[in-house]
Each structure stands twice: as C-alpha cells, then as structure tokens.
Amino acid sequence: MAKVAICGYGNLGRGVEKALSNPANRDMELVAIFTRRNPEDIHPASGVGVIHIDEIYNYVGEIDVVILCGGSAKDLPEQGPKIAEYFNTVDSFDTHAKIPGYYAAMNAASIKDGNVSIISVGWDPGMFSLARLYGGAILSDGKDYTFWGKGVSQGHSDAIRRIDGVLDAKQYTVPIEEAMDRVRSGENPTLSTREKHKRVCYVVAEEGADLERIEREIKEMPNYFADYDTTVHFVSEETLEKEHSAMPHGGFVIRSGNTGENKQVIEYSLKLESNPEFTGSILVAYARAALRLKEYGMSGAKTVFDVPPAMLTPKSKYDIMKELL
Amino acid sequence: MAKVAICGYGNLGRGVEKALSNPANRDMELVAIFTRRNPEDIHPASGVGVIHIDEIYNYVGEIDVVILCGGSAKDLPEQGPKIAEYFNTVDSFDTHAKIPGYYAAMNAASIKDGNVSIISVGWDPGMFSLARLYGGAILSDGKDYTFWGKGVSQGHSDAIRRIDGVLDAKQYTVPIEEAMDRVRSGENPTLSTREKHKRVCYVVAEEGADLERIEREIKEMPNYFADYDTTVHFVSEETLEKEHSAMPHGGFVIRSGNTGENKQVIEYSLKLESNPEFTGSILVAYARAALRLKEYGMSGAKTVFDVPPAMLTPKSKYDIMKELL
Numbered sequence: 001m002a003k004v005a006i007c008g009y010g011n012l013g014r015g016v017e018k019a020l021s022n023p024a025n026r027d028m029e030l031v032a033i034f035t036r037r038n039p040e041d042i043h044p045a046s047g048v049g050v051i052h053i054d055e056i057y058n059y060v061g062e063i064d065v066v067i068l069c070g071g072s073a074k075d076l077p078e079q080g081p082k083i084a085e086y087f088n089t090v091d092s093f094d095t096h097a098k099i100p101g102y103y104a105a106m107n108a109a110s111i112k113d114g115n116v117s118i119i120s121v122g123w124d125p126g127m128f129s130l131a132r133l134y135g136g137a138i139l140s141d142g143k144d145y146t147f148w149g150k151g152v153s154q155g156h157s158d159a160i161r162r163i164d165g166v167l168d169a170k171q172y173t174v175p176i177e178e179a180m181d182r183v184r185s186g187e188n189p190t191l192s193t194r195e196k197h198k199r200v201c202y203v204v205a206e207e208g209a210d211l212e213r214i215e216r217e218i219k220e221m222p223n224y225f226a227d228y229d230t231t232v233h234f235v236s237e238e239t240l241e242k243e244h245s246a247m248p249h250g251g252f253v254i255r256s257g258n259t260g261e262n263k264q265v266i267e268y269s270l271k272l273e274s275n276p277e278f279t280g281s282i283l284v285a286y287a288r289a290a291l292r293l294k295e296y297g298m299s300g301a302k303t304v305f306d307v308p309p310a311m312l313t314p315k316s317k318y319d320i321m322k323e324l325l
Numbered sequence: 326m327a328k329v330a331i332c333g334y335g336n337l338g339r340g341v342e343k344a345l346s347n348p349a350n351r352d353m354e355l356v357a358i359f360t361r362r363n364p365e366d367i368h369p370a371s372g373v374g375v376i377h378i379d380e381i382y383n384y385v386g387e388i389d390v391v392i393l394c395g396g397s398a399k400d401l402p403e404q405g406p407k408i409a410e411y412f413n414t415v416d417s418f419d420t421h422a423k424i425p426g427y428y429a430a431m432n433a434a435s436i437k438d439g440n441v442s443i444i445s446v447g448w449d450p451g452m453f454s455l456a457r458l459y460g461g462a463i464l465s466d467g468k469d470y471t472f473w474g475k476g477v478s479q480g481h482s483d484a485i486r487r488i489d490g491v492l493d494a495k496q497y498t499v500p501i502e503e504a505m506d507r508v509r510s511g512e513n514p515t516l517s518t519r520e521k522h523k524r525v526c527y528v529v530a531e532e533g534a535d536l537e538r539i540e541r542e543i544k545e546m547p548n549y550f551a552d553y554d555t556t557v558h559f560v561s562e563e564t565l566e567k568e569h570s571a572m573p574h575g576g577f578v579i580r581s582g583n584t585g586e587n588k589q590v591i592e593y594s595l596k597l598e599s600n601p602e603f604t605g606s607i608l609v610a611y612a613r614a615a616l617r618l619k620e621y622g623m624s625g626a627k628t629v630f631d632v633p634p635a636m637l638t639p640k641s642k643y644d645i646m647k648e649l650l
Contacts, residue, residue, distance in 0.1 A: 018585050024465030099650055100643065125650045127459065127591075130634055132649045134452065137610040137637035138603070140349030184596070259602035260343050266452075267594045271509070277584035278463070285462045305635035305645055309455055310628075312462035317630075318425065324457045325424055325450045325628055 142257020467582020
C-alpha cells in the first residue's frame with residue numbers, strides 16, 4: 001500500500017483526503033497531513049496525524065508521495081521545489097503563464113534524487129489540457145475553444161471584495177450558450193472575450209454604501225470585468241451564505257476541425273458540484289501514476305501529457321482491456 | 326521523415342491517406358499502399374504506388390510503420406500477426422469481445438523482432454475507451470454510459486440486406502435524448518437496451534416484394550433489432566443514394582459519479598460527418614506514437630491506454646506545455 005501525505009489543508013486538501021477515503025483508492029493510504037498552521041488547530045475528517053511543514057524532512061523514506069495542495073500564487077513556487085527534492089510529488093499549479101518556469105524548477109529539484117513530480121494536475125490545467133492535446137493531434141486542421149463555468153472564480157470574487165464598501169462577494173463565470181452553439185456547428189468562429197463568457201456577481205455591501213459606485217467600480221475593473229458583460233446583484237449576507245456557498249464549476253473544451261470536406265467536432269465537458277473534490281480525485285489518480293512512473297525508472301518533472309492513461313487506475317492491464325477498451 | 330504504408334484500401338484506407346496528406350502530419354510520408362486486390366485496379370488519390378500484399382515482406386527495412394486498414398472480422402486476425410512480426414503496426418480492431426485474444430496474438434508476433442503494434446485504435450475502441458478510463462479513474466464511485474450515434478451501422482445495414490426481397494439498406498443507430506438527459510442529471514439510472522438507442526432503417530425493396538413481411542423480419546431479428554424500437558422507411562434506390570450515402574457517426578461517453586455528497590459529471594462526445602476520415606486521423610496520430618514507443622525501447626502490443634498523450638503530436642514537449650497545458 002502506497003503511503004501518501006497531503007501538504008496544505010484547505011478546500012483542496014480536504015478534497016484529496018475525501019478521495020483517499022474512497023474504497024476504490026485502497027491501494028493508497030493517507031499517513032499524514034502537513035500544514036503551515038498550528039497543527040493543533042486542525043482536526044482532519046480522517047483523523048490522520050497533522051504535522052508542521054517544517055518537520056516534513058524528518059519523514060523521508062516514510063512517505064511515497066506528497067500531494068501538494070497549496071496555492072499557485074505563493075505556496076507552490078516556494079514549497080514545491082523544496083519538497084520535490086526529497087519526495088515524489090503531485091500538484092495543481094495552475095498559473096498557465098508561469099508553468100514553464102515552474103516546470104524547470106520542479107524538474108531540477110526532483111531529478112536530483114530520482115524523484116518524480118507531476119505538475120499542473122487538475123481539470124484546467126489537467127483534463128482540459130488533455131482534451132486540447134488529443135483533439136489537436138487528431139483534428140490538426142481545426143481550432144479549439146475552452147469555455148469555463150458556470151462556476152465560482154476565486155480570483156474575481158477576491159477582486160470584488162477589495163472594493164471599498166464591499167463586505168463579501170461571489171463571482172460566477174458563465175459561458176455564453178450562443179457562442180458554444182456556433183462552435184459546435186463547426187463554424188470555427190473568431191470570438192471576442194465578451195462573446196465567450198459573461199460575469200455574474202453577488203455582492204454584500206456595507207450598510208449605507210454607495211451601491212451605484214460599487215457596481216460601476218466592478219464593471220469598469222480592467223482585466224477582471226471591463227471586457228465582459230457583467231451583472232451585479234446586491235444581496236444580504238444570509239442570502240450569500242445560503243445560496244452561494246457551494247463550489248460548483250465546470251466547462252467545455254470543443255475541438256472543431258475538418259478532414260478534407262467533412263466537419264468533425266469533439267467536445268469534452270465537466271459539470272461539477274464540487275470543484276475542490278473533483279480536483280482532489282484527479283490528484284489522487286496522478287499520485288498513483290507518479291509512483292508507477294518511478295517504478296519504471298523515470299524521474300524529473302512530468303505533466304499529464306507524459307502519463308500513460310493506464311497508470312491512473314488500480315485495475316490491471318488485462319481488466320481495463322476487457323472492461324473499458 | 327517516417328515512412329508509412331497503408332494495408333487495405335477501403336473507406337478507412339482512404340481516410341488514412343487523406344490524414345497523411347494533411348500538412349500537420351508532414352513528419353510522416355505515405356510510401357506505399359498494399360492490397361489483396363489487383364494493384365492495377367486501384368488508383369489512389371495521392372498517386373502513391375500500390376503493391377500486392379503478398380509482396381509486403383520484400384519491404385522490410387523500408388517502411389517504419391504499417392497502418393492496417395482491413396476489417397476486424399476476417400482481415401485483421403489473419404493479416405495482423407503476420408505483418409506485426411516484421412513491421413511496427415497500428416490497427417482499428419474493433420470486435421470488443423475478441424480484443425484480449427487479438428492482443429495476445431499481436432503481442433506474441435510483434436515482440437519477436439522488437440516491433441510495436443498498437444491495436445484497437447479509433448474512436449470506439451479508442452477515444453471512447455480513453456474517456457471511460459479517465460472518467461473511471463477520477464470518479465471511481467460512479468458509472469459510465471456510452472451512447473452511439475446518430476450514425477450508420479454497417480453491421481445492421483448488412484443484416485437488413487440479407488433479407489429476401491431487399492436490394493439495399495442503411496441503418497442509423499440513434500441515441501435516445503431522454504436517456505442521455507437522465508444520465509447527465511447525475512441520476513445514475515439503470516437503462517435497458519431499448520431505453521438507450523433506437524434504430525431507424527431506410528430500405529430499398531424489390532419491385533412487388535411483400536413490404537409488410539420485410540418490415541416484420543427486420544423488427545423481429547434477434548440481437549440486431551428485436552430489443553430496440555425500430556422504424557422502417559421504404560425508399561427508392563435514388564433516395565438512398567442521394568440522402569443516405571454519407572458516413573456520419575458519433576456518440577457520447579458520460580461518466581457520472583459522486584465525491585462524497587457531490588455529483589460530478591464528465592461527458593465526452595463526437596459529432597462526425599465522416600466516420601472513416603476521423604478514424605483515419607486517429608490511426609495516423611497513433612502511428613507516430615508507435616514509432617516513439619519503439620524509440621524509447623518498447624516492444625510488443627499496446628493499446629491507447631499505454632500511450633503517453635504527448636507522443637501523439639509532432640509538437641515539442643515545451644510547445645505543448647506552453648500552448649496546451
């Protein structure tokens with residue numbers, strides 16, 4: 001049984017913990033949770049031991065793979081290479097523009113002692129990247145379109161919360177059905193940012209705040225909202241808590257292309273009630289793959305593109321051939 | 326540039342030929358078409374040389390990979406293992422129940438001289454198998470559903486043609502939208518054969534034939550039609566030729582599962598105007614992968630489950646990380 005540790009115990013860490021408790025993953029055992037916080041303040045659902053991250057190096061040889069559940073902005077760039085030097089790792093680094101740099105750092109660290117680190121695992125980057133790769137390799141004369149949502153964007157919600165007079169907010173990214181239908185028809189349209197997604201915001205304002213100003217500041221915010229059609233709803237704290245505390249997400253990758261005269265369309269989509277639990281389940285499958293890559297003598301940083309799909313499942317080669325092929 | 330040969334020049338062979346003429350596949354060059362027929366009767370669109378299949382063994386060392394485009398019923402079980410002993414191969418063997426036996430024969434043959442043979446490549450088996458594998462590895466507490474169509478089924482069309490008084494026929498397999506919607510809702514229903522697909526037949530009858538009897542014989546045919554709601558339309562030869570000679574197909578793999586309390590749905594779908602051209606494009610991508618697996622020192626029979634996705638594309642590891650991850 002493979003010994004697995006979680007590093008970072010937020011929403012994603014809890015999602016990984018839940019995935020590891022699934023009977024289908026009984027080839028893996030959660031043995032520790034590492035945290036930057038005071039371990040005594042954390043009471044994991046699984047009852048597993050919580051240890052301060054500074055002590056992780058005392059566990060070399062006792063953990064087969066560490067699933068890194070920190071954030072991409074600060075945690076992973078700092079923790080990732082340090083931990084990858086001593087352990088096999090899997091992470092969900094998702095700042096697309098910075099992936100090549102992160103890859104280089106993780107590769108240099110993990111290769112030193114022959115470890116495997118699979119980076120940028122999740123659904124985007126991750127499963128959506130695979131859909132783009134498979135789609136492009138097959139329909140090379142074509143174009144791919146990625147739509148996100150309907151789902152909560154943490155970054156956009158945070159941006160609204162920084163506005164003066166805002167107590168709390170949730171922002172939904174919503175794909176525009178009409179644009180998706182044009183893509184599905186094989187028309188290969190050129191779509192502006194505004195044509196692909198709209199943004200819907202639920203905002204709790206301070207009592208007496210200037211709602212018109214808040215709405216204007218949201219709608220005019222560059223990068224985040226200015227290029228989109230944005231709707232702002234002011235709601236009470238209770239409504240926000242009651243109706244908008246779930247973490248749904250999803251999206252669509254559509255590859256539309258031609259083979260000679262014929263149109264061909266491939267579509268991959270996700271409809272998720274819990275974004276972190278879904279991402280956690282993916283991380284666990286790739287943790288299994290990291291150990292198998294290592295068994296095969298591989299080392300260094302890898303992405304989902306490098307992993308033979310068979311390595312994700314605990315089922316045997318014969319069983320998947322018989323049941324799934 | 327890799328030297329590629331096609332073995333078998335029917336609809337699929339022509340689809341492969343077209344894919345190889347795509348500029349994105351310029352790392353591969355079609356060098357020969359092998360056929361069981363009289364080579365002089367074949368005039369390929371690409372103008373490449375046509376050679377009788379008995380002479381294929383004279384080309385050992387001159388061809389890097391042979392794409393086997395014969396049928397699964399008779400051609401591949403006979404030709405596959407013979408050719409895999411001397412060449413790297415890719416094929417679309419699609420008799421699901423016989424895959425383990427075919428795998429064993431291809432593995433024994435290809436391993437002798439260190440060749441790689443990737444079997445059962447296409448969209449089902451193939452891309453749909455991958456959707457089932459990825460879906461099951463992630464959402465292990467769940468169920469997958471495969472729907473086919475709307476598309477022409479060759480086997481069912483042939484079965485109708487064997488009925489007395491029938492001159493020609495085309496049969497469409499049509500997925501039932503209501504069943505798909507139930508699956509997409511995360512309900513995890515148990516669906517009967519009749520609830521998943523219906524069958525629509527276009528039949529050209531001999532003049533004066535007993536249409537009622539033909540319709541009854543179709544609808545009562547065991548395995549093929551008896552378990553389905555089947556509609557029969559009698560049409561003229563001209564109508565069949567004009568309205569039903571295209572080869573569209575497609576389908577859906579939906580994985581619906583739970584992570585704890587939360588429902589999660591993954592859907593992969595294809596909408597194809599030309600089934601053989603799409604399958605041909607997949608075969609070409611996996612021909613590239615076969616050569617790369619061999620470069621990495623692998624040999625023996627493989628399936629889509631064994632192939633790292635990165636090996637399908639001519640793009641570099643760095644480019645796919647930057648552009649697609």
